[in-house]
Amino acid sequence: MKFDLLRKESIGRYLNTDKKFAKTLGAKDLLALGIGAVIGTGIFILPGTVAATTAGPGVTLSFLVAALVCGLCSMCYAELSSSIPVAGSAYSYGNLLFGEIVGWILGWALILEYMLSVAAVSSGWAAYFNALLNSVSISLPHALTNAYNPTQGTYFNLMAAISVLLIALMLSRGLKESMRVNNVAVVLKIIIIFVFVGVGLFFIKPANYKPFLPFGTNGIFHGATTVFFAFLGFDCVSASAAEVKNPKRNMPIGIIGTLIIAAVLYMAVSVVLTGMVHFDKLNIANPVAFALRQVNQGWLADLLSLGALVGMSTMMISMTYSSSRLVYSIGRDGLLPPQIGKINKKGLPGNALWLVTLIIVLMGGFFSLDELTHLVSIGTLLAFTFVSFGVLLLRRRKDLPEPSFKVPFYPVLPIISGLACIGMMCFLPLNTFIFAGIWFGIGLIIYLVYGYRHSKINSN
Template structure:
């Protein structure tokens, strides 16, 4: 078999389903929606509506979220169809492998590894900073040497809290998927309750005059604002990684993905309406706009709740991203492109324990020791590349006679919506900085070296007759 034939060889859906037979289907629709909200709604809901309104869109931030939702919905529908048609673990990596071939699947998976692990490492550092700030309000101070990542010039060497929270979440995930989803459900409900408390308390202090002018930056501000808040929705795609553990995936996956997006949109818009109504948009360019707004209306004590909401938001995001990271590594190991030991399922509780330990070590190292400020934007590029392939991929998916999705979800207005979705993602990719692109190119070169140096030789697809 030639090299070109090997890298473009597609794995059949039936083989993926057989390889995933040890995964237990325990996740239902409610758990899936909670998982999605947990991944999407983080600290961003307490920050983005204020800062983007102040600098880019004004009160028109409300329309920016609506526009971003429309664009994101296109991608979400594509993911919903893929998840319905291909109920296998691995999200866009596995989908790409089936539809485009092994090399394309690997490139998508390598980009998702960057997205998932880097985002968790970044958030673990943020969670540590928030918790330390919260503890200081009670007079509890963490020793400086272990309070932040390695930076001897500032007297910090390791962020112990960032490491411990990642290890704790991984311990939960290695014990039982169902118990971790229950904890996630509780934390998500806490987070939603805090958001609703802010909206209900703040609505009595809204001054309609603060919404005038509604479009101080013009229509252009709405579009620019939508490109910024689009990234507030990133995370719904992690739902697709659980397709191998979901009950009735052809029905549950579409409801979970689209339901997540709708609920998150309502929450973002409500916060935006109340926030820009309480305080003039020009005053919201601060690091904590929601807390600032509460201080303006003399509800300072509620800011403690906002801190708890932020901690809960980051906690659920880490649970779902670590879960998704482990399933992605499991899937790549399952196919032989990484050591197959990473795909071993723990017989006691049907979880890929080794893949969880693997991602825990990497994430804990990055979150506890490495400064991630300049690398955070790489999360966006890995996500948008996957979104682009999933959007385009609907067209060859529909043409596959060996994949039956007659009873599952299908993207409406085919093929127009998938094409529009792909073009929207490509447009957003062009908005990323040159520095981000150059760093990403280095990352993907490393990925290709690993694939051609190890993966192609150990690929189960290429070694199976």
């Protein structure tokens, strides 16, 4: 057997394998899925922590920069997903356009992105839930309220683990039923965001915006690399392509529509939050509820804490769903054990779902939010970079379906998109690259020892 790390997958095999999925998702479902993923930790947690540590009130501009870069990437995703409607998102695109080793690296990056993002949100979910319990004089044992940190007397985040298990249990009952719950929760979440913005406008103090850029211009870009984590929704929409009705029409609507709605909501919340409370007080896990209590709106803070739980739950639904489809795709291709790539009688990748659930529970239970978000960002940016440049390869391929949506100003915008992602990676801290290097090193070992020999490409 010839050793070839750049061998490419067949679109025919992907489409034939993925046809076992039940096609139940329309444009509205994709928007709800995307908004459910995007409007989670990003809207209820990151504006506060990033303002306090990185960008100050300029966090609003950080969200704008991240949204502009994501806007370019979203158009690239829309073109690829409308041409290649298969499960696996950037992992599958990498296999088809660049070659298997690139696909594997992107898949390994996306595993980091999807699973860590759910784990990070679960820790935020637990913080809001515990605050809600405390407001009615109920408290869990201190040792089970946060990530492993013996010096602070905490060993496991119990509520983070329970939240992930409940989400997985719901998803295991069927996608159609899960999407009904998700769609209702997304509507509720948007209403709650409007309530916070509407009430918060009356408590803005212009003095809180000074200094607007306490960390300088670099703070905006450092903040953008962190809040980039918040824009994962449109990426997860592309992972659902195999289960979408009329993907050529619905995928671009779901991906681009998600980003536009999310960008507007993020910036509105950031402006109001940093106007209500001085940024140096916001480095906490539940800044939205904290801000309301600071202006004596405790009853609304409790209501919004409940809404935040719903909001973060939709993010966990979307990203756990995407994680299971990604891991299924890698198992489908033989790069991980074949049991992971099985579809059960309900038309769901059950084995993949429970595997990712176990991993997320351990991550969310033992690691803190700060330790997770930067690692998520580097995995995301790497995937976005290859998807952007992948448009250049897609346009040259005559064996792949014609995309229904095409990135305008080709090839300028795809190239700018890829370079912007690389530029944002340069603002990530050094230890993020060290941890990511370890992660990718482990991934390459798994691929070379197991994946390469068991790949389904060998049987093509």
